[in-house]
Amino acid sequence: MNVLKQALRQKQFVCVMEFVPKPQRFAAFEQVMARSEFRGWPMIAAIGDRVGSAFDLSPEEAFTTLTRPVPALLHFSGKNRERQDLLAQLERMDALGLDQLLMLTGDRLPGHEPGQQPVRYLESVPALQIVRQARPDWLLGAALNPFKYREEEGGAQYFKAEKKLAAGADFMTLQLGFDMDKFREAFDWMSRQPSPKPLLACIMSLTRGRASMLEQVAGVTVSPSMHALMAAEEAVSKDHAQARSVERLALQIIGLRLIGYAGIHLSGIHEERQLQALEQALDHWEAKVHTSEQWAQAWAASWQMPGVPPVTFHPPNMDWRAGESRVSASPTEKLRYHLLSGFHAQLFSRTTLLSRAFGWAVQRPLWSTATGARWLHRIERSLKRPLVGCDTCGRCRLEDTLYTCPETCPKGLANGPCGGTQLNRCEFGDRECIHSIKYRIAKAVGQTAVLSERLIPCVEVGGRHQSSWPQWFEVQTPPVPSRESVTTMAP
Numbered sequence: 259m260n261v262l263k264q265a266l267r268q269k270q271f272v273c274v275m276e277f278v279p280k281p282q283r284f285a286a287f288e289q290v291m292a293r294s295e296f297r298g299w300p301m302i303a304a305i306g307d308r309v310g311s312a313f314d315l316s317p318e319e320a321f322t323t324l325t326r327p328v329p330a331l332l333h334f335s336g337k338n339r340e341r342q343d344l345l346a347q348l349e350r351m352d353a354l355g356l357d358q359l360l361m362l363t364g365d366r367l368p369g370h371e372p373g374q375q376p377v378r379y380l381e382s383v384p385a386l387q388i389v390r391q392a393r394p395d396w397l398l399g400a401a402l403n404p405f406k407y408r409e410e411e412g413g414a415q416y417f418k419a420e421k422k423l424a425a426g427a428d429f430m431t432l433q434l435g436f437d438m439d440k441f442r443e444a445f446d447w448m449s450r451q452p453s454p455k456p457l458l459a460c461i462m463s464l465t466r467g468r469a470s471m472l473e474q475v476a477g478v479t480v481s482p483s484m485h486a487l488m489a490a491e492e493a494v495s496k497d498h499a500q501a502r503s504v505e506r507l508a509l510q511i512i513g514l515r516l517i518g519y520a521g522i523h524l525s526g527i528h529e530e531r532q533l534q535a536l537e538q539a540l541d542h543w544e545a546k547v548h549t550s551e552q553w554a555q556a557w558a559a560s561w562q563m564p565g566v567p568p569v570t571f572h573p574p575n576m577d578w579r580a581g582e583s584r585v586s587a588s589p590t591e592k593l594r595y596h597l598l599s600g601f602h603a604q605l606f607s608r609t610t611l612l613s614r615a616f617g618w619a620v621q622r623p624l625w626s627t628a629t630g631a632r633w634l635h636r637i638e639r640s641l642k643r644p645l646v647g648c649d650t651c652g653r654c655r656l657e658d659t660l661y662t663c664p665e666t667c668p669k670g671l672a673n674g675p676c677g678g679t680q681l682n683r684c685e686f687g688d689r690e691c692i693h694s695i696k697y698r699i700a701k702a703v704g705q706t707a708v709l710s711e712r713l714i715p716c717v718e719v720g721g722r723h724q725s726s727w728p729q730w731f732e733v734q735t736p737p738v739p740s741r742e743s744v745t746t747m748a749p
């Protein structure tokens with residue numbers, strides 16, 4: 259049994275060490291991992307995938323480059339990947355005796371510009387289903403980003419996380435964050451799930467330099483008041499700033515343990531000396547902090563400095579918390595939904611006279627010829643592109659996405675948002691996240707169950723850029739797997 263699975267089963271706190279494979283980092287990382295335990299917590303190497311670019315060393319190559327095997331949690335990122343890429347990784351992992359994966363859609367692939375060469379992202383929800391079916395006994399993780407401060411983006415994150423659980427996730431790792439109220443919120447959300455799973459918290463020691471670097475990382479929130487504190491600490495001295503950042507990291511770990519987190523996913527620790535500094539800070543604070551009240555006082559003090567304005571972890575004036583209802587769809591959004599859903603019912607329900615006639619027409623043998631298929635593709639595209647932004651993916655999912663076309667998301671995501679939104683803005687910066695719009699519509703028309711229960715399969719590479727109509731009427735859409743039917747496949 260692998261170390262992580264065993265620890266999670268036995269409810270033993272774990273220390274997952276993030277490793278972004280770069281040639282110059284191997285020796286120091288191996289030295290860090292030589293401990294095998296940190297404060298008695300089993301250590302597991304989390305090996306990143308395509309963090310920098312598509313040409314990074316793969317997680318399997320990185321694993322085999324290590325001179326001494328370590329317990330490893332490999333990542334799979336869906337950036338510019340298809341189903342067969344995922345299945346190929348499973349086979350390579352089989353050969354190495356590895357059986358645990360953290361499934362991510364992934365942030366923007368460097369060089370991916372919307373409107374230019376399209377880049378496909380294999381979504382984490384169908385990717386989880388694919389692996390769960392192919393390797394029923396593997397330990398599978400998924401990501402959750404609760405550090406969202408507008409209702410639409412936050413609500414949509416939690417709905418998608420429900421799908422990840424239904425698709426077979428055994429545990430969840432949170433996005434890097436510092437807002438302990440949001441860590442508590444995510445923990446409470448998980449506790450309310452029918453079958454709660456362990457949560458790991460991604461954390462790092464935050465200094466001014468890292469805070470600036472994180473500005474470029476999609477989905478990580480460092481507020482202006484946090485930046486101001488980091489700058490003030492660094493103005494005292496680099497050593498002072500470093501010591502305070504490690505102190506906060508130690509307190510964050512203590513706080514996460516008090517909440518009930520199953521472990522930490524430590525980012526930004528590259529050398530043994532960093533781990534030693536953290537160990538000393540933990541020694542110091544664990545001797546002083548035993549209760550939630552003591553912790554809250556110490557945590558608040560660690561973010562204060564005389565003459566520096568109080569720190570808030572959320573962006574200015576944006577402080578949505580889970581459970582708060584603050585938004586509704588605009589009249590235009592509601593009208594659009596009702597018009598499209600009425601139109602869909604008439605033409606695509608397969609039950610009305612009009613729908614049956616349309617189905618009969620698009621299934622004529624004429625459309626199976628190369629020329630006929632090309633024309634049908636053109637007709638569908640020219641009608642649906644101006645209406646919904648359709649890219650003729652070949653398998654229309656509009657009914658499952660409240661008539662918001664997934665192809666209008668730069669990553670083509672249908673099941674819910676990636677973690678990269680910033681106050682509803684898309685990670686690519688050129689639009690509102692389509693899943694925030696979808697959230698507003700679902701809430702306004704009483705269809706939020708669609709966002710948490712419909713697991714939408716990935717579009718297969720061979721089926722793209724052809725008309726979806728003949729297929730739509732050929733076979734009934736496969737039944738959406740229910741939560742029960744999927745989770746019973748899990749170990």
Ligand code: SF4
Binds near residue numbers: 693
């Ligand atoms: S539209 Fe939303 S899900 Fe798609 S890339 Fe942008 S932020 Fe991510």
